[in-house]
Amino acid sequence: MPANLTPQYIDAEKKLRTAKTPQEKIEILEEMLALIPKHKGTEKLQAQHKSKLSKLKEEIAKQPSVKHGLSHIIPKQGAGQVIVIGTPNTGKSMLIKSLTGAEPEVGDYPFTTHVPAPYMMKFENVRVQLIDLPPLTSDIMESWQVELIKVADAALIVVDLSNAESPSLLESLIAKLKEKRVEFAAEDYVPPEEGPGPPQFKKRTLLVANKKDLDAGGDHLETLKFFYEGQLAILPVSSLLGEGLEELKKRIFSILHVIRVYSKAPGKKPDHNEPFVLKRGSTVIDMARAVHKDFAEKLAYARLWRGEEYTGQMINRDFILEDEDICELHL
Ligand SMILES: Nc1nc2c(ncn2[C@@H]2O[C@H](COP(=O)(O)OP(=O)(O)OP(=O)(O)O)[C@@H](O)[C@H]2O)c(=O)[nH]1
Ligand SMILES: [Mg+2]
Structure with a gap:
């Protein structure tokens, strides 16, 4: 049976030949698995790619250097692991500080957070692990950051309501992550059983509209709703003033399913x-x-x-x- 491979797949195959690091190879192989037509004629090829992938991942896991992606993986603790992501300076660390009482570094300049770190949030009688991730932009996105999102149980995307550019920054961030096969889903999304294709990285997500104290008329919130209402739940909060956080905690527990x-x-x-x-x-x-x-x-x-x-x-x-x-x- 002919494999009917697409031109995009053939391109990826070429890239794979010149890829140098295991991390690059992993990304390309994952892309190839996503692009490969799923039918009997490609089953063997899919299996070969998957076995190559797992060997590469083992190889990386054995390397001690923190430069390599998988060593950033943070062991899960508590009722679930929620990754907190967003563009620079939106208030991710401040939000985590207010939700957990911990002291992550907060700064009034972009790129304050350099390394990912876990914090525990208490909700009623359980604890939920929140991961503060260094900021992402559509240009600056390290592969270990993407890996951390892929393994989390759910995600919070933090946007800045004081910034009129927030919806467009968010749009390009979501588009870039989609290229890396990370997608964001509504609170009730249940992933399908793992099938023969490549694994899915679709995360239940809450859109945290932070700094609502700086959006007095609510205009920026309205714009955000215009674009994202119906797709993702939008929770307006002020991490600084502690507003909206009790409801947010409930919803964080709830998206863990x-x-x-x-x-x-x-x-x-x-x-x-x-x-x-x-x-x-x-x-x-x-x-x-x-x-x-x-x-x-x-x-x-x-x-x-x-x-x-x-x-x-x-x-x-x-x-x-x-x-x-x-x-x-x-x-
Ligand atoms: N007014 C107001 N300021 C806030 C709020 N949340 C955070 N900030 C301020 O926004 C700035 C950025 O906060 P951070 O928590 O460091 O932002 P971040 O998203 O972690 O930044 P990076 O780590 O650089 O991506 C700081 O000056 C905070 O004091 C809020 O709800 N209201
Ligand atoms: Mg930060």
Whole structure:
């Protein structure tokens, strides 16, 4: 069967031959996988590319130098990892400071943040990891920055409401990232099951419209809404004055698409300080596995408490749990 490779694919193939660093090769191979027509005739080629990709990634992972992308990967902690991105000076670090109480460097000049760093945000009884990423522009974008976005569970894009140029800066940033196969999706987006093609990097995202204290008439907010309402949720905040942050925290937790479930022993009260954090759609079996690796096999049944709807009724193993459910496991 002919492969029917497109001219763009052939171009990428040429680039691959002259690429020098493993990082460059990874980017080109990912591009080739995205461009390759998906049918039986190219299956072998796709498999070859994927195996080359994983070898290159292993190679990079072994290199100790921080110059190379994958060594910037920040281990995930808490209920999820949210990457905070935006063009220079929009107030990303200030936002993180206000949300977490930590002290990232804030400056009234662009490119204050040079290295990515994780901070923990408390939300009710869980903690969410926020990553302060050095600024991105459509020209300045390091491959390790793109990698960090790709692995995060969700994203916040911070825009500056004091700047009339914000919507156009944002537009070119989004376009540039799309070339790198990073896309931004609404809060309810659920990625498809991983198929045979290249992995998708579409992130649930909130648009944080910061410095609303400097947009007194709300004109810049209106412009932003004109372009992005309906695509991404827009949350106006002032990191400086602490306005809009409680609602933002809720929505950050919500875009992670996780639930908190409490385990309880018979006759005892559940411990609300120690939720098990599970993916949305998890079942009683998943809960049992989270409590102890042997419990999934040993589980006989469970009892559920959920507001007034469930008050200790028996539920079976594949019952789907919701946020704040209380579960009593019987082995
Ligand atoms: N008035 C006002 N100023 C803000 C607000 N948030 C941040 N700023 C100011 O905006 C400037 C930039 O803040 P940073 O948090 O350093 O911005 P950043 O996006 O992290 O900047 P880079 O790391 O350079 O990309 C600082 O002078 C902050 O004090 C806000 O809500 N209102
Ligand atoms: Mg910063």
